[in-house]
Amino acid sequence: MDFLRPASWEEALAAKAEHPTAVPIAGGTDVMVEINFDHRRPAYLLDLNRIGDLSEWEVGEKTVRLGASVPYTLIMENLRTELPGLALASHTVASPQIRNRGGVGGNLGTASPAGDAHPALLASGGEVEVESVRGRRMIPIDAFYVGVKRNAMEQDELIRSVHLPKADGPQQFSKVGTRNAMVIAVCAFGLALHPETRTVRTGIGSAAPTPVRARAAEDFLAAALDEGGFWESGKTVPPSVAKQFAQLASGACNPIDDVRGSAKYRRHAVGIMARRTLGWTWESYRGQERSASCA
Amino acid sequence: MRVNFTVNGRKQEADDVWEGESLLYVLRERMGLPGSKNACEQGECGSCTVRLDDVPVCSCLVAAGQAEGREVVTVEGLADFAKQRAGQSGCASGACGGTTVDAAKRWQAKPQSADGQTGEQVELAPIQQAFIDAGAVQCGFCTPGLLVAADELLERNGSPSDADIREALSGNLCRCTGYEKILDAVRLAAARGENSAAGQGA
Numbered sequence: 001m002d003f004l005r006p007a008s009w010e011e012a013l014a015a016k017a018e019h020p021t022a023v024p025i026a027g028g029t030d031v032m033v034e035i036n037f038d039h040r041r042p043a044y045l046l047d048l049n050r051i052g053d054l055s056e057w058e059v060g061e062k063t064v065r066l067g068a069s070v071p072y073t074l075i076m077e078n079l080r081t082e083l084p085g086l087a088l089a090s091h092t093v094a095s096p097q098i099r100n101r102g103g104v105g106g107n108l109g110t111a112s113p114a115g116d117a118h119p120a121l122l123a124s125g126g127e128v129e130v131e132s133v134r135g136r137r138m139i140p141i142d143a144f145y146v147g148v149k150r151n152a153m154e155q156d157e158l159i160r161s162v163h164l165p166k167a168d169g170p171q172q173f174s175k176v177g178t179r180n181a182m183v184i185a186v187c188a189f190g191l192a193l194h195p196e197t198r199t200v201r202t203g204i205g206s207a208a209p210t211p212v213r214a215r216a217a218e219d220f221l222a223a224a225l226d227e228g229g230f231w232e233s234g235k236t237v238p239p240s241v242a243k244q245f246a247q248l249a250s251g252a253c254n255p256i257d258d259v260r261g262s263a264k265y266r267r268h269a270v271g272i273m274a275r276r277t278l279g280w281t282w283e284s285y286r287g288q289e290r291s292a293s294c295a
Numbered sequence: 296m297r298v299n300f301t302v303n304g305r306k307q308e309a310d311d312v313w314e315g316e317s318l319l320y321v322l323r324e325r326m327g328l329p330g331s332k333n334a335c336e337q338g339e340c341g342s343c344t345v346r347l348d349d350v351p352v353c354s355c356l357v358a359a360g361q362a363e364g365r366e367v368v369t370v371e372g373l374a375d376f377a378k379q380r381a382g383q384s385g386c387a388s389g390a391c392g393g394t395t396v397d398a399a400k401r402w403q404a405k406p407q408s409a410d411g412q413t414g415e416q417v418e419l420a421p422i423q424q425a426f427i428d429a430g431a432v433q434c435g436f437c438t439p440g441l442l443v444a445a446d447e448l449l450e451r452n453g454s455p456s457d458a459d460i461r462e463a464l465s466g467n468l469c470r471c472t473g474y475e476k477i478l479d480a481v482r483l484a485a486a487r488g489e490n491s492a493a494g495q496g497a
Contacts, residue, residue, distance in 0.1 A: 001314040003296055003360040025358055029338055032356040035315045036336040045314060049361050095466020096444070097353045098338050181465035182339055 004046045009053055009131075012158060015046055017133040020155040022046040026054065026069040027101035029094070030110045054105070054160070063126075064166060068105025068159045075104075083164055085120035085171030085190050092116055092175045095182050105159045108144065111151040111210070118145070118211035119190030120173050122203030126164035132156040138163070145210035169193035170284035172277040175205075176261075176269045186261040189249070189273035193281050198222065198231055202274070207253040207266045217248035217274065234289040237282050242275050249274035300362045302326060303372025312359045319343045319354035321362070322369060330370040330439045341467030344440035345369050346376075351447045353466075370439035373446055377420035380450065422446045425484035426477075433471035441467045445481050453488055455481070 004022060006012035016022055022044035025031045034040035048054055054069035057079065064082050066075070072090035076099070080087040086104070093099050093116045107115035108128060127138040130153055141162075144152050153159070171192040177183030188205035199222050202214045224241045225231055250271035255263040298309045298321065309325045317336075322328045322345070331354055332342035338353040345354045346368040354367075368376050419427075422445050432438050441464060448455055448463035455463070460481045469477060 003314040003358070005360060005363065025361070028356045028358055028361065029353075032317060032358060033337040035358075036317060036355060041315070045358060045360070047358065047361055094338065095341065096463060097341055097344055097351050097466040098356075100350045101352050101356065181462075182468075 002044045004044055005050060007050050009051050012048060012051060013131060013133050016158055017156050019044045024048055024158060027103055027106050029098050029102040030106055062166060064164050066104060066162050066164060068161055069103045071101060071103050072099035082166045084167050085123050085173050085192055086117060088173040089116045089120040104162055108159055111145055111149050113210055114185050114206040119188050119203030119205040122211055122213050123190035123192035123201045124164050125201055126162055128159060129161045129163060130157040131160050148209045169195040170281040172280045174273040174277050187266045187269050189270055189277055191277040191281055193285055195231060198226055204252060204270055207255040207270050212252060214249040214252035217245050217252060220248055221245045234286040242278055245278055246271040246275040298359050298363055301366045303368055316359045317355045318357040318359050318362050321359045322354060328369050328371050332436055332439055342437050342440040344443045351444050370442050373442060374418050374420040420446060421487060422484045425480045429476050429480035429483050431476040431480035437467060437469040441477060449485055449488060454485060
């Protein structure tokens with residue numbers, strides 16, 4: 001095994017081009033587990049810790065550019081306003097020690113359907129900035145997950161950052177597990193209201209071969225909110241709408257039975273989380289509308 | 296490969312390190328610092344917790360090469376680390392502002408030759424003393440990780456709520472105590488820290 005320690009992003013890209021099988025390691029919270037357990041013996045480890053740029057973020061006018069290695073702890077502490085869904089999801093990642101090391105780039109690189117960041121990223125929308133010596137490209141998050149633990153990246157590419165729109169409305173994240181800390185999601189659900197475009201977006205984790213959106217549920221809810229004039233009136237969403245939204249979210253799942261839970265349970269739980277997160281986000285939206293009209 | 300880093304304030308050099316080796320392995324097997332414990336090797340249990348450039352991490356998940364040029368504090372260096380911090384910030388150890396009744400009760404003659412490496416015969420950090428006094432140690436295997444994590448919590452937050460303590464220690468598993476005595480120990484250390492700060496008029 002060889003340990004590559006590029007000091008800059010350009011050096012990292014060159015190293016990855018020269019050794020396409022090199023395994024990038026940043027927080028190490030996935031890679032080191034596999035090495036410790038002898039599940040993986042890569043010929044090259046490509047350490048990204050020395051590249052400072054990867055641990056930085058920039059808040060722009062419309063978007064946040066979040067470096068691939070910004071640890072979850074810093075997302076929770078610094079980006080709760082701009083990226084509320086991701087900040088909530090970050091808070092459910094494992095433990096403080098893991099959140100101090102792991103970042104979104106690792107979740108995206110591993111592309112496990114159980115990664116906690118994925119539902120929040122799907123609900124927010126955004127793009128993954130990947131680069132190789134051949135050039136840079138932006139992969140829409142909707143096109144990023146292509147199979148079980150497979151993403152849309154080429155072998156010589158590295159993840160530099162994610163570009164996420166600043167939240168224009170309430171966002172929520174919910175996760176089912178046997179306890180609060182140190183738990184891999186049995187299933188998870190993210191919901192983002194986008195009042196500016198009168199749309200809603202969702203993300204489902206651990207309930208299909210890849211993280212997925214519940215598109216039928218999104219379309220249904222957006223249409224129901226629009227037709228009923230709910231965005232303007234801020235009225236309570238009728239239970240029938242919430243119920244239908246939950247059923248459609250359930251229907252978007254394609255889960256398996258495994259040690260963490262049964263397929264049937266996952267479908268059920270995703271429906272419950274969809275209904276609850278709709279309740280939480282909509283209450284928050286109504287609250288904002290009310291205080292805006294009183295002001 | 297060779298790795299150079301600072302451990303508990305001393306520059307160290309490890310040779311013939313295998314590229315896939317963890318920081319934990321280097322500490323235990325090459326530096327002779329077995330305080331950080333090797334249990335789950337997957338970041339679940341927290342018994343290998345150390346400070347890496349001040350940040351608490353599971354040393355089993357840090358590749359040795361990633362520690363190059365960085366500063367590591369293990370449980371063996373915790374007392375010195377706490378002492379230095381107290382020196383910087385006035386007082387956090389309870390050792391200043393005169394001798395407290397607590398400290399007087401705890402007093403015992405100390406042997407001179409503290410080697411600062413194995414952790415034997417050295418002064419304890421306030422959190423370590425609190426763990427002893429509260430009976431928070433049973434088999435002791437989880438203790439080093441808990442000490443490092445709890446010490447960092449009290450550094451950030453001198454008056455943590457129970458929720459703060461539970462959150463800060465949520466990455467450390469203990470299978471003996473049921474955690475209650477551990478929570479007591481952290482509260483005790485926090486209270487002593489507050490008392491000594493108050494005694495100083497700080």
